[in-house]
Amino acid sequence: MAGRGPAPKDPAKRARANKDVVPLRVVEVEPAQKPDLPEFEVEVKVDGEPVMVPFTWPAATRDWWAMLDYHPLKGEFTELDWSYLLDTARIHAAFWAGSMTQAAELRLREAKYGFTPEDRARLRLQFAQATTAEVDAGTKVVSSRDRMRGVNRREA
Template sequence: MVVDMAGRGPQPKDSARRARANKDLVSQTLLRFEQAEPPDLPPFKMRVEGELVEVPWPERTVDWWEMWKASPQAEHFSSTDWDFLLDTALVHARFWSGEMSAAGELRLRVAKFGATPEDRARLRMQFAQADEADSKRPAAGSSKQRYADLKVLPGGGDAVAGA
């Protein structure tokens, strides 16, 4: 049995690269960004034998939450992002408590935050460190410049061919 996982599909083309120049019917709304502090995980309650009982968070979920709090993406999270991620922590806890049916929902939710390299590419996220490293790399010169100091060893290239 093959199960298809739902996803968002490819990102729409940039309007400047579209074949037709149809105008977007809805204008964009600009919001003032206010960075929010990550909340602590609240008490975790599960239904055990029909009764709602407070239980400890799965250790894997606690580690996962700390990872998100320290992630580079977190500096761009607003209060609504943290609230959505907090709900996602509940899905994560269900998954790590053995509820495998939570896997698909968990995958879709973490993708919205750029959890994997593919997610970050779709969201057009890029780590600044790579940009900084590229700017510090010396400009590529000609092959004459790069290999000018190389010397031919005695025996020439025949030593390799005879091996």
């Protein structure tokens, strides 16, 4: 007796021809430290002449960059990620300087890093958060009697 149940269906006769899943390739990388926002100069016209002046990061962009310290995946970002996010910071700065044409690109770039709950759902990311009740209690509730321990019933 070879096995249980009927023999497998011939793959050529199947209604759905799902492709085999491509195996996941795991590559080891070294996480990198978050860099500071760079200092650089931009060209502006003064009396029709090009002049180089220091770029000033908008306060909103400095706050946005500081917020990345709290990103749950920060410890996994490589130098390539930080380079991409520095470019995104420049787009963020242009957006906050009034260039509304940058909004779509900014949204797309932030989505790649799961900035909104919808983006995280699309990336299949879920951030685990310990509740204070679990941490403070230190014990697992196993029955309704345990939950109601210490509650006195009042007679009407």
